[in-house]
Amino acid sequence: MAEIFSRLGYYFQFPFVRYALIVGVLISLCSALIGVPLVLKRFSYIGDGMSHVAFGALAIATVLKFSNNLPFILVVTTIISILLLKSGQKKKIGNDASIALISVGSLAVGYLLINLFSDKANVSGDVCSTLFGATSMLTLNSTDVYISLILSAVVIVVFILMYNRIFSVTFDENYSTATGLKTGIYNLVIAVITSVIIVLAMNLVGSLMISALVIIPALSAMRIFRSFKSVTICSVIVSVVCAVLGILVSILASTPVGSTIVAANLICYIIFFIVGKIKK
Amino acid sequence: MALITCKNLKLGYEGEVVVKDISFEINSGDYLCIIGDNGSGKTTLVKTILGLNKPIEGEVIFGEGLSRTDIGYLSQRTDIQKDFPATVSEIVLSGCLSHMKHRFFYSKEDKRMAMENMEKMGISNLAKTCFANLSGGQQQRTLLARALCSTGKIIFLDEPVSSLDPEATEEMYEIVNDLNKKDNITIVMISHDIRNVEKYASHVLSISDKSSYGTIEEFLEGEKKGVDDNG
Ligand SMILES: Nc1ncnc2c1ncn2[C@@H]1O[C@H](COP(=O)(O)OP(=O)(O)O)[C@@H](O)[C@H]1O
Ligand SMILES: [Mg+2]
Numbered sequence: 205m206a207e208i209f210s211r212l213g214y215y216f217q218f219p220f221v222r223y224a225l226i227v228g229v230l231i232s233l234c235s236a237l238i239g240v241p242l243v244l245k246r247f248s249y250i251g252d253g254m255s256h257v258a259f260g261a262l263a264i265a266t267v268l269k270f271s272n273n274l275p276f277i278l279v280v281t282t283i284i285s286i287l288l289l290k291s292g293q294k295k296k297i298g299n300d301a302s303i304a305l306i307s308v309g310s311l312a313v314g315y316l317l318i319n320l321f322s323d324k325a326n327v328s329g330d331v332c333s334t335l336f337g338a339t340s341m342l343t344l345n346s347t348d349v350y351i352s353l354i355l356s357a358v359v360i361v362v363f364i365l366m367y368n369r370i371f372s373v374t375f376d377e378n379y380s381t382a383t384g385l386k387t388g389i390y391n392l393v394i395a396v397i398t399s400v401i402i403v404l405a406m407n408l409v410g411s412l413m414i415s416a417l418v419i420i421p422a423l424s425a426m427r428i429f430r431s432f433k434s435v436t437i438c439s440v441i442v443s444v445v446c447a448v449l450g451i452l453v454s455i456l457a458s459t460p461v462g463s464t465i466v467a468a469n470l471i472c473y474i475i476f477f478i479v480g481k482i483k484k
Numbered sequence: 485m486a487l488i489t490c491k492n493l494k495l496g497y498e499g500e501v502v503v504k505d506i507s508f509e510i511n512s513g514d515y516l517c518i519i520g521d522n523g524s525g526k527t528t529l530v531k532t533i534l535g536l537n538k539p540i541e542g543e544v545i546f547g548e549g550l551s552r553t554d555i556g557y558l559s560q561r562t563d564i565q566k567d568f569p570a571t572v573s574e575i576v577l578s579g580c581l582s583h584m585k586h587r588f589f590y591s592k593e594d595k596r597m598a599m600e601n602m603e604k605m606g607i608s609n610l611a612k613t614c615f616a617n618l619s620g621g622q623q624q625r626t627l628l629a630r631a632l633c634s635t636g637k638i639i640f641l642d643e644p645v646s647s648l649d650p651e652a653t654e655e656m657y658e659i660v661n662d663l664n665k666k667d668n669i670t671i672v673m674i675s676h677d678i679r680n681v682e683k684y685a686s687h688v689l690s691i692s693d694k695s696s697y698g699t700i701e702e703f704l705e706g707e708k709k710g711v712d713d714n715g
Contacts, residue, residue, distance in 0.1 A: 244568060365588045372578040375570055378559055382534035383582040383634050384552030430614035431571040 208456065215455050223349045224461070228447045230356035231408050232417065232465070234401045236443030237363050239422035240436050241374040241394055248419050250288060250395075253307035254402045255414040257284050260310025262406070267321040274351055278403050285399040289391060352404050359397050366393055371432050408447075409462030417443070420469040427473070427480035442472055485547035486511050487638060487670060488533060493542035495528050501540065502528055508689050508697035510638070512548065515664045515671045517681040520691035526674045527560055529691065530640050533672075553582040556631025556639035558624065561647050566616060572626050573611040576602055579633025594633075601629040605659070621652035628659065638670040639663070645677065653677075657684060 215221045242248050261280040265273035288303055363370070372380045373390045381387045398418075405414045425438035450465030457464075486509035494504040503525035510516055518526050531537045533544050534557060556579070579601075580594040590598075602608040605625040610618065615626060624644055631639050641660065645653040661684050663669045675681055681688060681700075688703040690696045696706070 244565070368578065368581060368589065371570070371574065372581050375568055375575065375578065376559070376564060378531075378534075378536055379557055379630075380581070381536055382552070382557045382640075383555055383579075385581060426569055430569050430617070431612075432569055432574055435569045 211456060212452065219346075221455065223346070225448070225451055227349055227352045227404075228408055228451050228461075228465075229444055230352060231401065231405050232421075232443040232447035233440055234356050234359045234363075234397075235405055235414075235417045236421040236439040237360070237436065238394065238397050238401055239418040239420075239443075240425070240432070240439055241370055242398065243419055243422040243426075244374050245394075247394075247398075248415060249303060250285065251398055251402060251418050252415040253288065253303040254281055254285050254399050255406070255411045256307035256314075257281050257310045258399075258403050258406050258414075259411040260314035262411075263314030263317040267317050272347060274348060274403065277406075278400065281399040281403050282396055285395045286392065289395040355400055355404060359400060362393065362397065366390065367436075370394065375432070409465055413462045413466050416466045416469060420466070420473055421446070424469070424473045424476040427476040428483065442476075443469070446472055487514075487546070487548050487550050489545040489547060490533065491543050491545070493529070493532065493544070494540045495525055495532055495537070496540050497528075497537075499540070503691055503695070504541075506542070506689075506691070506695050508687075510670060510672060510687075512637075512670055513664075513668055513686075515661075515684055515686045516673070516689060517685040517687070518672065518674045518689045518691060519676070519678070519681060520695075524691045526691055527642055530642055530672070530674060534640065550637065554635050554637045555582075556628075556635040558627050558631060558639070558641040558644050560642040561620075564627075568616060570615050571612050572602065572607060572615060572618070572629075573598060575615055575626055576629045576633060579630035582634045598629070598633055601632040604632065605629045619652075620647045621649075621655065624648065624652075624656060625659075632663075636667065636669060638672065641671070641673040643674050643676070645675070660684075 216225075242251055258277055258281045261277040262273060264280075265276045268276075270276055284306065288306070369380075369385060369390050370393075372385060373387050373394075377387055380390075401418070402411075402414050405417055409417055421439035421443035422435070424442050425435045429435045429438050446468035447465050450468045451461060453459060453468075454461045454464040488510040490506060490508055493506040494501060495506070496502040506529065508516075518529065520526050528537060532539050534555065535552060576598045577590055577594065580590060580597060584590075584594075599608065599611075602611060605628055607622060607625050607629065610622060610626075615623060618626065628639075628644075644660070645656050648656060657680050660671055660673065664671045664684075673685075682704065685700050685703075687697070687699055690703070696703075698706070
């Protein structure tokens with residue numbers, strides 16, 4: 205035990221390790237917050253689609269050689285997620301298909317662009333790390349950390365202020381509209397928060413596993429808790445604990461950060477599943 | 485000026501007409517029942533008045549200073565997810581949102597009002613229970629308590645008794661009647677149950693190829709005449 209702590213102490217001397225932990229906690233907190241309404245509104249597929257769009261945007265940003273990719277990816281992803289949400293509200297058949305088209309399309313075009321224009325030697329290694337978040341977590345610079353800090357703080361504040369309305373729009377959108385709530389605005393807020401979190405989380409777990417980070421804590425919490433508030437609080441706690449454990453384990457055992465966090469979430473889900481069954 | 489006036493409404497989806505030539509008005513204190521066959525467009529009509537659907541033609545006019553935030557609504561059962569994690573008090577409180585304007589959180593007054601309405605509906609002992617674990621009748625009472633938090637003026641109910649057992653059905657009709665008579669809340673109810681329509685309604689809107697609107701007396705007169713003509 206003491207040996208583990210001394211090793212952790214050694215690693216935490218490096219700023220990038222501390223950055224990783226701070227950003228990891230914030231992102232897992234935010235993703236769990238927004239995960240609850242996304243799962244309950246059956247919008248999880250939008251989150252999945254957006255993560256691929258974020259990858260496409262990252263590819264374009266890489267090709268254009270921006271000094272910092274984050275703002276560009278954020279803007280592109282947010283705009284597309286708003287567009288997807290708007291088209292989803294018309295409830296035309298084929299909305300699912302159009303999301304699939306955009307998401308797979310971004311993935312393909314993104315990979316193509318990186319391959320064509322990248323001048324680095326190890327292209328597939330690069331792509332792999334963006335998809336699975338293998339090393340990117342440890343390459344965060346302080347600008348990235350500040351952007352993550354500020355955006356997470358904004359997301360948390362907005363979510364808390366809008367909490368009651370987000371509940372109402374999630375539980376019964378028709379009632380909310382009929383009684384004069386501007387449901388369009390709250391759906392927009394949810395869409396924007398989602399895309400911000402997805403872009404931030406790309407650094408943590410890579411774009412393929414973001415939806416796991418968003419969805420699994422909410423699903424775990426719903427196995428045991430039966431009120432909106434307790435589900436929200438529980439999924440935040442689950443998510444943060446799994447992220448911290450995942451990051452520590454990945455440092456000690458040199459496993460990939462993203463997959464370790466997701467694995468921790470899966471184990472947690474299984475435990476909650478069993479406890480939920482026993483409680484009934 | 486009536487509370488709500490509907491003029492020459494033609495309703496439908498994607499340009500396909502479901503029902504047309506609907507004109508009627510709802511006055512303060514009315515108990516209006518909307519009757520008609522399954523699929524005749526009753527839900528569509530209510531959703532149009534509530535601003536959830538757009539009419540193909542015609543208009544819905546709100547009078548007497550009525551605004552959307554003065555409305556309560558009990559939708560058809562299918563509209564709410566089965567295992568949504570939410571407690572009775574969370575749901576009832578959310579009815580207060582419609583008059584919160586720019587406030588973010590519920591006030592003491594909001595909470596007191598939610599408590600009162602839960603007591604009125606006889607569900608205050610269930611405040612911390614999950615909505616999904618309630619019986620059909622208790623769920624309807626919860627949604628009605630939410631509607632009462634939204635409004636003291638007018639409540640729309642879309643087949644509120646369709647999933648209830650006979651006893652709960654009678655209770656529901658009594659509750660709604662009390663709201664109309666004692667609290668002077670205007671009621672607009674979609675119903676299949678002609679016996680209870682005759683017992684409680686003040687006005688009837690019948691939706692079909694030839695829709696009709698009138699007071700309950702006019703409606704009963706028409707029914708009698710129809711029977712006489714046929715036999
Ligand atoms: N969202 C919708 N899109 C297209 N058609 C619909 C939709 N909702 C209802 N309809 C159609 O409109 C007609 C009237 O439906 P509805 O108003 O629900 O009837 P009622 O409530 O009187 O049983 C039905 O034929 C139904 O199939
Ligand atoms: Mg109906």
